[in-house]
Amino acid sequence: MTTQANTPIITEDVFLTSPKDTRIANLAARVGQEVTLHGWVNTARSSGKISFIELRDGSGYVQCVGEHHLLSPETMTEIQRCSQESSITVDGVVQEHPKQKGVYEINLRRVQVLHQALDYPLGKKDHGPDFLLENRHLWLRSRTQWAIQRIRNTIIHATYEFFSAYGFIKIDAPIITSTACEGTTTLFSMDYHDLGKAYLSQSGQLYIEAAVMSHGRVFDFGPVFRAEKSKTKKHLSEFWMMDAEMAFCTHQQNMRFQEELISYIIGRVLALNQAELATMKRNTATLEKVKPPFVRLTHAQVVQMLQKEGATIKANDDLGAPDEAILAKLFDVPVFIERWPAEIKAFYMKRASDDPSVVLAADLMAPEGFGEILGGSQREDDYETLKKRMESENVPISEFQWYLDLRKYGSVPHAGFGFGLERLVNWISGAEHIRETIPFPRLLYRFKP
Numbered sequence: 001m002t003t004q005a006n007t008p009i010i011t012e013d014v015f016l017t018s019p020k021d022t023r024i025a026n027l028a029a030r031v032g033q034e035v036t037l038h039g040w041v042n043t044a045r046s047s048g049k050i051s052f053i054e055l056r057d058g059s060g061y062v063q064c065v066g067e068h069h070l071l072s073p074e075t076m077t078e079i080q081r082c083s084q085e086s087s088i089t090v091d092g093v094v095q096e097h098p099k100q101k102g103v104y105e106i107n108l109r110r111v112q113v114l115h116q117a118l119d120y121p122l123g124k125k126d127h128g129p130d131f132l133l134e135n136r137h138l139w140l141r142s143r144t145q146w147a148i149q150r151i152r153n154t155i156i157h158a159t160y161e162f163f164s165a166y167g168f169i170k171i172d173a174p175i176i177t178s179t180a181c182e183g184t185t186t187l188f189s190m191d192y193h194d195l196g197k198a199y200l201s202q203s204g205q206l207y208i209e210a211a212v213m214s215h216g217r218v219f220d221f222g223p224v225f226r227a228e229k230s231k232t233k234k235h236l237s238e239f240w241m242m243d244a245e246m247a248f249c250t251h252q253q254n255m256r257f258q259e260e261l262i263s264y265i266i267g268r269v270l271a272l273n274q275a276e277l278a279t280m281k282r283n284t285a286t287l288e289k290v291k292p293p294f295v296r297l298t299h300a301q302v303v304q305m306l307q308k309e310g311a312t313i314k315a316n317d318d319l320g321a322p323d324e325a326i327l328a329k330l331f332d333v334p335v336f337i338e339r340w341p342a343e344i345k346a347f348y349m350k351r352a353s354d355d356p357s358v359v360l361a362a363d364l365m366a367p368e369g370f371g372e373i374l375g376g377s378q379r380e381d382d383y384e385t386l387k388k389r390m391e392s393e394n395v396p397i398s399e400f401q402w403y404l405d406l407r408k409y410g411s412v413p414h415a416g417f418g419f420g421l422e423r424l425v426n427w428i429s430g431a432e433h434i435r436e437t438i439p440f441p442r443l444l445y446r447f448k449p
Contacts (some may be wrong), residue, residue: 017040020091025059027104034109038089040141041117044082051079053111055090060275061143064090066108078111085117086139129433136440137449147276149434151269153430155421156221157247159242160270163219164262168244171211171218173204180397188227188237200225205243205418206348206403209379210415212245213406219244221421231444233433234371236422238442245416251350251360251378254335254415258364258374259292262334266290269428282430283335286332286367294364295335302337314339321371328369338362347393348403349377349385360415370427378416383407 014338015021019037027035033101039057046052049064067081071206082088092106122138132139139145163170176190176198204220224241246254266287269277277284295304306313309326319327319337328336338359342351349359361377380386386407390397397404425437435441440449 007133023059024062027094041082041086059223064106080112081113085120086115094197147279148429150276152425162264168217173207173220175200186228199423208245212247216247220289240421243418247414249415254371259294324371325369332367336362347389350380366427374419378415381411
């Protein structure tokens with residue numbers, strides 16, 4: 001069935017085989033009714049004359065309570081087969097938990113085991129990270145990993161919603177590139193047919209700058225690759241990056257847009273993922289404080305503050321992890337660090353008119369000691385200025401002539417920024433390690449499963 005505007009009406013009915021079928025996420029609307037659920041056994045136990053099965057179906061978890069005297073011998077036999085991760089179908093009546101408002105459970109009537117899982121390798125005991133990564137395909141089923149991926153999903157959708165509301169369109173940057181936007185030493189290379197070396201992209205930024213001159217406001221969101229030989233808790237070899245570019249946009253407007261985006265994303269997570277945040281034991285007090293405007297400090301101001309706290313950072317230094325940790329103790333809200341020394345930033349960043357030694361760039365630091373989650377700048381829009389800078393920094397003009405052309409034909413002031421999805425998920429969810437924030441992490445010593 002379609003509306004007059006030929007817009008499909010999306011319903012869940014396509015996945016249901018009977019009127020009783022439902023999902024755990026929808027139980028609040030079925031209180032007092034008998035329903036059918038399909039899912040997997042998280043835990044199962046018996047106590048006296050009652051059996052308990054914690055069931056998950058992807059949308060959530062629910063406790064199913066079976067009073068033995070109400071159950072048939074066949075159902076009792078099936079309950080005894082309900083080992084961890086067995087797939088089952090249950091029928092029962094939805095009732096609100098007697099002590100927990102808003103929590104529902106199933107009063108069992110029937111249980112059918114669809115497939116009995118035997119000797120599931122991920123038991124309730126603690127496992128080391130190597131064992132868990134070897135079994136990542138199964139570890140994804142655990143409650144915390146379930147919660148992290150659902151928070152990740154909300155962040156992705158919130159990003160799309162926010163950009164759509166501001167009239168952005170998604171432009172897909174290439175994954176295979178002939179050059180690197182900031183050097184080739186940290187890129188994965190490959191032989192590309194008979195044309196020579198090619199690289200897996202580390203950023204789509206330069207490419208979507210081309211699209212901004214066509215559409216005005218654009219973003220991309222896709223996988224990128226970094227080949228640094230790093231084993232830090234914030235490093236992945238493959239991750240997802242969002243880059244946005246806006247025409248007729250200044251540095252100040254860029255920061256304003258970024259803080260609105262981050263605030264919106266966190267608001268959506270707080271609205272939609274309370275159960276997942278609770279599973280992660282995430283203290284949401286800091287997230288609830290994230291509201292614009294954010295704190296704004298220049299790089300010079302931050303250096304002075306850190307030096308007063310005993311840090312060894314110098315005037316033209318980048319911030320290291322110890323510096324970020326000190327800064328986190330001084331602020332419990334996000335902090336923009338802007339007007340960075342030009343010598344430690346990328347060639348395409350526009351320099352300040354009142355001080356050419358600094359660029360109109362800002363990095364957003366998350367509180368709680370997490371560090372940078374977002375970075376952006378106003379882009380240099382003058383052809384000759386950018387060309388001279390590229391020459392002075394040994395950026396190959398021949399390879400980037402197309403990028404210079406954007407300043408040759410109808411150049412306008414423009415700005416952009418980007419965030420790494422996994423770092424944002426890491427901070428918002430409170431996950432212990434960034435490797436948990438992507439379904440199948442690619443690390444320095446791991447690319448399986």
